[in-house]
Amino acid sequence: MIDRVSTEVVRAAQREAAAWPYRELDLARLRADGWHPTPIHDLILKVHQRCNLACDYCFVYTQADQTWRDRPAVMPDEVWRAAVASLGRHVRRHRLSGVRVILHGGEPLLYGVSRLGLLASELRAEMPAGCKVHIGLQTNGVLLNEKVIGSLRQHRIMVGVSVDGVEADHDRHRVGPNGRGSFAAVRDAIDLLRRPENRSIYGGLLCTVAPETDPIACYEQLRAFEPPMIDFLLPHANWERPPRRPAGTTTPYADWLVRVFDRWYDESDAISVRLFEDIITLLLGGGGQSEQVGLSPSAMVVVESDGAIEQVDSLKSAYDGACATGLNILHDDLDAALEDHGIVARQIGRAALSAHCLQCPVHQVCGAGHYVHRYRPGSGFRNPSVYCEDMRILIGHIRDRVAAEIRQRETEVVEAR
Amino acid sequence: MENASTTDNPTWPPLLDVTRRPMVELLANGDTALARCTNRLIRSLDDPDGVISAFQNYAFQNLAS
Ligand code: SF4
Numbered sequence: 001m002i003d004r005v006s007t008e009v010v011r012a013a014q015r016e017a018a019a020w021p022y023r024e025l026d027l028a029r030l031r032a033d034g035w036h037p038t039p040i041h042d043l044i045l046k047v048h049q050r051c052n053l054a055c056d057y058c059f060v061y062t063q064a065d066q067t068w069r070d071r072p073a074v075m076p077d078e079v080w081r082a083a084v085a086s087l088g089r090h091v092r093r094h095r096l097s098g099v100r101v102i103l104h105g106g107e108p109l110l111y112g113v114s115r116l117g118l119l120a121s122e123l124r125a126e127m128p129a130g131c132k133v134h135i136g137l138q139t140n141g142v143l144l145n146e147k148v149i150g151s152l153r154q155h156r157i158m159v160g161v162s163v164d165g166v167e168a169d170h171d172r173h174r175v176g177p178n179g180r181g182s183f184a185a186v187r188d189a190i191d192l193l194r195r196p197e198n199r200s201i202y203g204g205l206l207c208t209v210a211p212e213t214d215p216i217a218c219y220e221q222l223r224a225f226e227p228p229m230i231d232f233l234l235p236h237a238n239w240e241r242p243p244r245r246p247a248g249t250t251t252p253y254a255d256w257l258v259r260v261f262d263r264w265y266d267e268s269d270a271i272s273v274r275l276f277e278d279i280i281t282l283l284l285g286g287g288g289q290s291e292q293v294g295l296s297p298s299a300m301v302v303v304e305s306d307g308a309i310e311q312v313d314s315l316k317s318a319y320d321g322a323c324a325t326g327l328n329i330l331h332d333d334l335d336a337a338l339e340d341h342g343i344v345a346r347q348i349g350r351a352a353l354s355a356h357c358l359q360c361p362v363h364q365v366c367g368a369g370h371y372v373h374r375y376r377p378g379s380g381f382r383n384p385s386v387y388c389e390d391m392r393i394l395i396g397h398i399r400d401r402v403a404a405e406i407r408q409r410e411t412e413v414v415e416a417r
Numbered sequence: 418m419e420n421a422s423t424t425d426n427p428t429w430p431p432l433l434d435v436t437r438r439p440m441v442e443l444l445a446n447g448d449t450a451l452a453r454c455t456n457r458l459i460r461s462l463d464d465p466d467g468v469i470s471a472f473q474n475y476a477f478q479n480l481a482s
Pocket of ligand 1: 360385
């Protein structure tokens with residue numbers, strides 16, 4: 001029997017914990033001004049709450065929010081079936097041309113590939129014709145073997161793998177319960193994904209930035225895995241728990257990323273790096289596609305293993321219960337999530353920024369960074385990013401490089417006339 | 418709540434003027450990072466849904482926009 005926490009209790013706790021958006025965002029005024037919510041495009045299903053690794057920075061198990069302890073380890077079939085049915089209604093109601101369903105955890109492969117396959121089949125069958133359905137999962141890679149990959153390929157489930165650079169750096173953080181590093185197992189898994197027959201489901205690699213490591217060695221290691229894309233994630237931190245900064249450094253994250261950027265930008269056959277391409281596209285005048293930069297609306301919700309509809313679980317690094325909406329997919333429609341102040345605050349672009357950010361010349365590109373990194377106890381999420389200085393330096397550097405290239409191309413055109 | 422439309426502060430202008438078609442087409446040529454991003458910008462101009470920010474903790478490049 002799955003207990004339901006009252007929505008009102010959750011909202012009262014959120015108002016207490018974070019003035020913005022829970023007390024200060026004026027939803028009625030937004031609507032009166034003509035704002036409309038963006039329907040959900042990314043549904044994240046937490047099919048398994050547990051993990052077979054014990055990474056030291058994991059926001060699920062090591063940080064403020066410990067709600068996973070009270071949830072079923074494995075998502076019951078009734079929960080994902082309710083989520084699939086609800087997503088189908090959402091797609092029809094909003095006439096969506098495409099959705100993504102991301103199987104997450106914990107470690108989603110602990111759920112078992114046959115159950116993942118069943119879920120994928122029923123999901124595709126439920127969506128209306130004409131709606132593109134992308135199904136993917138993010139794994140630590142340890143459980144990927146030929147049989148598992150074959151089954152994922154059969155069900156067209158894309159695979160993203162988390163790997164933190166070279167063996168020594170990866171194994172410092174990403175360890176099993178016995179304390180042993182997981183790099184060897186991950187390398188074997190990626191070698192399987194690189195095979196021509198499996199490349200169609202190889203999504204890419206996620207790497208968390210560690211400023212004490214060698215950025216070029218990290219990038220070269222990731223590149224050697226021949227991924228379709230790489231993304232670099234800043235470790236989750238906020239104004240209460242600032243990021244680790246090695247002694248004598250002020251912007252170590254920017255310094256690290258700038259070195260990778262320069263290596264990457266100078267390569268003619270570079271692999272896609274989401275963070276860098278997002279920043280360049282934003283500098284050119286376009287929109288960002290990920291949570292780390294830009295002002296594009298976020299259109300994602302998580303369904304936990306007990307059916308709770310939540311915001312993305314990186315918010316767990318802020319405070320206990322930070323992701324909660326009080327809604328549950330077994331009782332509530334996905335559209336109800338579009339009324340949640342926490343979800344709305346991530347869909348309104350500049351109107352969610354602090355006065356400090358609005359004065360900043362790079363705010364259209366930075367967008368105050370990842371929502372999670374803006375948290376300060378009491379005031380909530382309307383602050384600059386705790387990585388503010390790193391963001392300014394990284395974005396400024398990329399702008400200088402791109403502007404120089406555009407100027408050079410313009411000169412070439414003029415001279416060729 | 419602050420109204421974004423009433424704030425009027427200096428921001429960096431876009432590096433690319435998309436109305437300058439020959440220059441945009443030139444930059445979109447090839448397989449450089451700048452070419453890929455210029456192409457992405459051009460595609461997004463025709464996207465009726467607009468650009469949406471996607472879930473960060475999943476490695477996949479959305480090429481649709
Ligand atoms: S660089 Fe700092 S002040 Fe500027 S938008 Fe980003 S977080 Fe805000």
